[in-house]
Amino acid sequence: MLDVLPPLFPVSRLLNPYLQLFLTVVLVTIAEILLKQGAMASAPASVDWLGLSSLPSRRVWVGAALLVLSSGTWILVLRVLPLYLAFTLSSVVHVTIPVCSWLVLGEQIHPVRWTGIALVLAGIWIIARPVSRVEEHP
Amino acid sequence: MSGTLLSLLIGCQVLLVVSQLFLKHAMNLAGRTPPARAGVVLFGGLFVAAMTLWFLLWMGFLQVMPLSQVLPWEGLSPVLLVIGAAVFLREKISREAWIGISLISAGVVLVSVS
Numbered sequence: 057m058l059d060v061l062p063p064l065f066p067v068s069r070l071l072n073p074y075l076q077l078f079l080t081v082v083l084v085t086i087a088e089i090l091l092k093q094g095a096m097a098s099a100p101a102s103v104d105w106l107g108l109s110s111l112p113s114r115r116v117w118v119g120a121a122l123l124v125l126s127s128g129t130w131i132l133v134l135r136v137l138p139l140y141l142a143f144t145l146s147s148v149v150h151v152t153i154p155v156c157s158w159l160v161l162g163e164q165i166h167p168v169r170w171t172g173i174a175l176v177l178a179g180i181w182i183i184a185r186p187v188s189r190v191e192e193h194p
Numbered sequence: 195m196s197g198t199l200l201s202l203l204i205g206c207q208v209l210l211v212v213s214q215l216f217l218k219h220a221m222n223l224a225g226r227t228p229p230a231r232a233g234v235v236l237f238g239g240l241f242v243a244a245m246t247l248w249f250l251l252w253m254g255f256l257q258v259m260p261l262s263q264v265l266p267w268e269g270l271s272p273v274l275l276v277i278g279a280a281v282f283l284r285e286k287i288s289r290e291a292w293i294g295i296s297l298i299s300a301g302v303v304l305v306s307v308s
Contacts, residue, residue: 095256120249127245131221139218140279140287140295144272147298150305163260168304175301182294 073136076129077145083126085152089160090119144183150176206251207270213244215278222283269302 069075094115133142151173157163165173220237223230255264272295279285287295 091253092256095253098257116253123249131217134218134221135225138279138285139214139283140276140285140291143214143275143279144291144295144298147272147302150268150298150302154305157260172301172304175304176298177301179294179297179299179301182297183291186288186290 071132073133073142076132077137077142080126080129080133081146081148081152083122083129084146084149085156087119087122087126088149088153089156090115090122092157092161094119141183141187145180147176148180202251203255203264203267204270206248206255207267207274209244209248209251210268211271211274211278213241213248214275215282216241216244218279218283269299269305272302273299 094113094117097115098113130142130146154163154165154169154173158165216237220234220241223233223237252264276287276292276295280287
């Protein structure tokens with residue numbers, strides 16, 4: 057496993073894949089909240105599977121722009137990290153988005169959902185632990 | 195939940211996973227010496243196409259369901275993606291990582307139970 061993992065501080069710290077992964081998660085979380093707000097404000101009376109009627113909303117455009125930006129940071133992540141590692145660590149959005157939906161949109165989180173959030177965090181911890189151990193002692 | 199809605203939600207996750215496999219494959223091709231330019235353009239283009247379709251489907255779901263009910267379906271994607279990364283990209287996945295991925299997927303399914 058050692059040979060596939062990058063050093064903790066590459067030449068440029070800004071390009072550190074873990075910093076870029078953090079930025080990606082923040083961007084995606086903000087984007088999803090904005091998209092949801094924009095989509096709700098423009099929801100049509102009848103179901104429209106492609107969601108085209110959401111396009112006039114400004115929040116939708118800002119959300120989409122943040123998603124595009126997050127593609128950029130995500131590419132910087134994938135340049136270095138194997139896909140399975142990057143993708144599973146990015147699952148932390150399943151914690152940040154429900155929590156922000158609760159804080160910002162007032163959506164409910166019942167106990168079962170909190171349990172799921174805890175399981176996601178435990179899984180991420182298991183995956184992240186050997187990575188951080190390798191990086192502390194290269 | 196109707197069958198159509200369910201299969202669209204699952205199809206949406208497959209689309210997301212496939213797009214990520216395209217992107218990582220394009221990055222791998224770009225990292226070769228010399229870089230395989232045609233391949234990077236092809237798979238980069240496939241990534242953009244898959245993401246665009248995914249985005250429009252996603253907006254459709256957000257219009258009719260609460261975000262905290264749409265998002266949990268992404269729980270399928272860690273498992274689908276890791277299988278894809280192992281099979282198509284030949285990434286080595288440790289036993290510990292499989293345990294973590296199972297926990298994440300189980301967690302995301304629990305988040306979706308309402």
